[in-house]
Amino acid sequence: xxxxxxxxxxxxxxxxxxxxxxxxxxxxxxxxxxxxxxxxxxxxxxxxxxxxxxxxxxxxxxxxxxxxxxxxxxxxxxxxxxxxxxxxxxxxxxxxxxxxxxxxxxxxxxxxxxxxxxxxxxxxxxxxxxxxxxxxxxxxxxxxxxxxxxxxxxxxxxxxxxxxxxxxxxxxxxxxxxxxxxxxxxxxxxxxxxxxxxxxxxxxxxxxxxxxxxxxxxxxxxxxxxxxxxxxxxxxxxxxxxxxxxxxxxxxxxxxxxxxxxxxxxxxxxxxxxxxxxxxxxxxxxxxxxxxxxxxxxxxxxxxxxxxxxxxxxxxxxxxxxxxxxxxxxxxxxxxxxxxxxxxxxxxxxxxxxxxxxxxxxxxxxxxxxxxxxxxxxxxxxxxxxxxxxxxxxxxxxxxxxxxxxxxxxxxxxxxxxxxxxxxxxxxxxxxxxxxxxxxxxxxxxxxxxxxxxxxxxxxxxxxxxxxxxxxxxxxxxxxxxxxxxxxxxxxxxxxxxxxxxxxxxxxxxxxxxxxxxxxxx
Numbered sequence: 001x002x003x004x005x006x007x008x009x010x011x012x013x014x015x016x017x018x019x020x021x022x023x024x025x026x027x028x029x030x031x032x033x034x035x036x037x038x039x040x041x042x043x044x045x046x047x048x049x050x051x052x053x054x055x056x057x058x059x060x061x062x063x064x065x066x067x068x069x070x071x072x073x074x075x076x077x078x079x080x081x082x083x084x085x086x087x088x089x090x091x092x093x094x095x096x097x098x099x100x101x102x103x104x105x106x107x108x109x110x111x112x113x114x115x116x117x118x119x120x121x122x123x124x125x126x127x128x129x130x131x132x133x134x135x136x137x138x139x140x141x142x143x144x145x146x147x148x149x150x151x152x153x154x155x156x157x158x159x160x161x162x163x164x165x166x167x168x169x170x171x172x173x174x175x176x177x178x179x180x181x182x183x184x185x186x187x188x189x190x191x192x193x194x195x196x197x198x199x200x201x202x203x204x205x206x207x208x209x210x211x212x213x214x215x216x217x218x219x220x221x222x223x224x225x226x227x228x229x230x231x232x233x234x235x236x237x238x239x240x241x242x243x244x245x246x247x248x249x250x251x252x253x254x255x256x257x258x259x260x261x262x263x264x265x266x267x268x269x270x271x272x273x274x275x276x277x278x279x280x281x282x283x284x285x286x287x288x289x290x291x292x293x294x295x296x297x298x299x300x301x302x303x304x305x306x307x308x309x310x311x312x313x314x315x316x317x318x319x320x321x322x323x324x325x326x327x328x329x330x331x332x333x334x335x336x337x338x339x340x341x342x343x344x345x346x347x348x349x350x351x352x353x354x355x356x357x358x359x360x361x362x363x364x365x366x367x368x369x370x371x372x373x374x375x376x377x378x379x380x381x382x383x384x385x386x387x388x389x390x391x392x393x394x395x396x397x398x399x400x401x402x403x404x405x406x407x408x409x410x411x412x413x414x415x416x417x418x419x420x421x422x423x424x425x426x427x428x429x430x431x432x433x434x435x436x437x438x439x440x441x442x443x444x445x446x447x448x449x450x451x452x453x454x455x456x457x458x459x460x461x462x463x464x465x466x467x468x469x470x471x472x473x474x475x476x477x478x479x480x481x482x483x484x485x486x487x488x489x490x491x492x493x494x495x496x497x498x499x500x501x502x503x504x505x506x507x508x509x510x511x512x513x514x515x516x517x518x519x520x521x522x
Contacts, residue, residue, distance in 0.1 A: 023057035027069040030054035031076025037167035038081045039437035047167040051194035052201070058123045059202075070119020074112025075105075081162040082108060084433035092254060092429060111159070114148040138199075138217070140515055142191035143508040146184045150505035153406070157356050160405055161438070164190055169441035172470055173229030178448040179495040181504035182407045186445075188508070189225050193218050237451065237468040239492030243392045243420065246282035246315075247457040247464070248273045249482035250291060254428035257293050257459075266293055267302060271309055273483045274317075280485040282315050283392035286457040289320035289334070289401050289424040296321035296337060310341050316391040317341075318398065318457075320424045323350070325381075332380050334359060336398045336424060338389045347390065350383025351400040353409055358402075386412040394419050394490050401425040404456075405442050407449055407502070414450040414498050419490035421452050426459040432478055436462050444470045450498045452491035468493075 033050035036043040054073050058066045082104065089100035122141040145164070153160035165186030168175050177185045196218035203211040250269045256262050274285050292302050296319070310317050316338060323335035334351040356362045359380040386409075388395050397413025397420075404410065404423045413421060423443060427436040440462040447454045448470040457463050464475030465486040476482040496503075 023061065023065075023069055024072060026053040026057035027073040028076055030057075031073040032080065034073070034077040034164070034167075035080025038162060038434070039169075039441055040434040042170065044167050044169075044171050047164065047190050048193055049197060051191060052198050054119065055195065055198040058119050061123060063120050063123065066123040067116040067120035071109075071112045071116030073119070074115030075108055077115065078108035078111045078162060079105065081434070081438070082111075084430045084435040087431040087433055087435075088429040091431065111152065111162075114152050118145055118148055136515060138192070138195065139511065141195045142188045143511045145191040146188045146505050146508040147512050149184055149187055150502065150509065157362060158353075158406065160407075163187060166438070166442055166445065169444045169470075172233060173226045175445065175448060175470060176229035176232040177225060178445050178470075179232065179451060179497055182449050182497055182502065183442075183445045184502070184505045184508075188504075189221060192221055196221065233469055235493075237492065238489045240394070240419075240490045242487035242489050243284065243394060244280060244282045244485060244487050245392070245420075245422075245455045245465070246274070246277035246280070246285045246483060246485040247455055248277070248285060248287050248291075249458055249461060249463040249476050249480070249484075250288065251460045251479060251481045252293075252428075254426070254459075257290070259293075263293055266291070267305055269481065271305065273481060274309055274313065276483045277485050278313050282313070282485050284316045284318065284396075284455075285313065286422055286424065286455055287317070287319040288457040288459045288463070289426045290322065291319050291424075291459070292321040294321070295324060297323055306339055310339050314341050318389075318391065318396075318422060318424070320400065320426075323348070333383060334380055334400055335383075336400060338391055340391070347387070349387040349389065349398050349400075350385075351380075351403060352383045352386065353403045353406060354380055354382050355402045386416060388413055388416045388418050396420045396422055398422045398424065404446060405439070407446065407497075410446040411450060411498055411501060414452055414491070419452060419492075420455070420488055421446065421450070422455045422457070424457050427462070427478075428460045436478055440464070440475065444472070449495065450491065451493040451495050453488040455486070455488065 030050055030053045033046045037047040037050060054069065057069045061069065085107065086097065086100040086104050089095045089103060090097045093100070122144050149160070149163050153163070163183050165175070165183035168186055175186050177189065181188065196214050200211050200214035200218065203214055248270055250266065250273065252262065252266055252269070257266065270287055270291060277285060292299070294302055296302050306317060306319065318336060318338050320336050323333045325331040325333070334354070336349045338347040354360050386397070388397055395417045397410070397418030399410055399413070399421070400423070404425070410421060425439070427439055430436060440456065443454050443456055444466055447466045447468055451468045453468050454466040456465070461476050461478035461480070463482055463484060465473040465484070465488065467473055468491055473486050474484050476484060
């Protein structure tokens with residue numbers, strides 16, 4: 001095949017991709033590829049090419065149409081990764097399946113606005129050069145994506161689920177950069193790579209030299225990322241002596257755990273599984289969120305049984321329980337208690353970042369008609385301090401369920417001295433769906449961002465351990481009783497992210513504002 005024939009075929013393929021009538025299909029294709037990159041599909045390589053069809057769809061379109069195409073891509077993306085929210089609303093919230101499906105679509109529609117804004121605002125940077133600088137044109141799409149993801153993680157209480165970087169949770173060499181830029185840095189690299197591929201394809205039929213330059217740029221970004229990852233993975237993370245930690249998964253059915261008849265049985269299950277860990281001599285045993293279906297602070301049966309267990313095993317015990325403030329009637333907390341084998345003072349941490357419509361109703365006075373989507377004891381109040389606990393001779397931090405998806409929340413504990421992180425959760429709300437896998441995968445990033453190991457105890461999975469490199473050391477299945485014990489090495493390296501926080505997404509926001517200001521002046 002000669003060069004003329006190849007060039008003609010390239011132009012025909014390019015015209016096919018640039019056909020405006022096919023733009024919605026290209027946007028849908030990108031949304032589908034993005035959804036397939038996440039658990040449980042785990043097609044993580046797809047994220048490296050997923051945005052290319054959308055970029056072709058956006059190219060040359062007017063601003064309003066670019067927003068619609070981006071929003072359409074986002075609808076498939078988020079509906080495909082968040083469909084499981086219907087399980088908690090219909091099975092446990094009592095809503096009709098049609099209503100829960102509609103509410104899920106409304107959530108996806110809101111999240112898709114951010115992808116729509118990306119499509120609208122970055123469209124000018126595809127081939128034209130209103131940004132004047134070629135490097136500004138190259139950096140603007142990934143910087144804008146990062147800025148919008150950061151906004152989504154904070155606006156309206158924040159919901160960073162399905163951030164693009166999470167798709168790479170199993171590709172360890174590519175995500176070690178999270179110790180610098182958090183999950184947002186990984187997303188930046190993915191979008192940069194996608195945009196470079198798009199420019200390479202566009203340039204191929206016009207200038208092979210330009211196409212090869214764009215391909216080399218994409219390859220360079222990938223090589224640098226993987227090279228940094230290989231360097232970090234090769235560094236030792238074993239300083240202080242390892243601590244033996246056990247996580248207990250009771251597998252208590254969500255629709256039964258609050259019944260009075262289950263209280264004694266629940267206690268027996270956790271005692272039995274905890275004793276099963278004794279041959280491995282754990283220094284810390286962790287029960288999951290709300291593992292006591294009573295107010296532990298006043299229930300003498302649970303208190304006495306837990307203290308006897310602690311004395312018998314010679315370990316510290318971290319457990320989740322609802323709690324109340326005796327001085328303020330009606331004020332409830334989602335709390336983690338730490339009981340010491342040395343009978344020292346009982347320590348506790350109160351969950352700070354609550355689940356909207358699950359643990360509290362945001363704007364309750366305005367939304368007085370809204371029922372909480374979850375069974376619960378009451379309307380919870382947020383804790384006020386990231387309390388670092390002393391357990392097994394070291395400082396530990398504890399985040400409860402939803403809090404583990406927020407990079408800044410975990411960072412606070414490590415910045416205050418935590419050298420091992422724990423998370424207690426209850427993913428039974430979401431049944432046998434991708435939610436548990438997605439939730440667990442986010443903890444991989446929290447470990448890498450701060451270079452600390454994680455122990456995770458869930459009511460019904462996924463429980464397990466992650467080291468400071470993001471390696472999954474052990475994990476349980478869903479809907480089974482489980483006891484797992486692992487030796488964890490406390491973190492010994494203070495990362496850029498732990499020290500400076502979200503400097504990288506802040507820089508992306510400032511860069512985008514500078515571009516907008518420059519365009520306005522021109």
